[in-house]
Amino acid sequence: MKKYKHKLNMLEPGIKMLKAIGISAVLSIIFYIANKTLLCYLFGGLAALIGIILWILLIIEGHQDKVLNEQAIQERKKKGEL
16 A cells, blocks of 8 residues: 655645736736736746646645545455445
8 A cells, every 4th residue: 555655635725826826817917918028928927837836736636535545445345344
């Protein structure tokens, strides 16, 4: 059985990251309207980068959940609960 040193729980950090993505996207749009292209690209890129990081962390958390659920099912079978 695989034991994880750290179990990801992305609910609270994910909400904070989504807020940061939203704020960065809004700032990017504001700077686009104001013809500040460098700042527009900077904040748009920041929003994209945070989104990619969040996506990767959610994939990792999903894999951990799958493995832990399979381990729990195997333990229940050994104990005769299933």
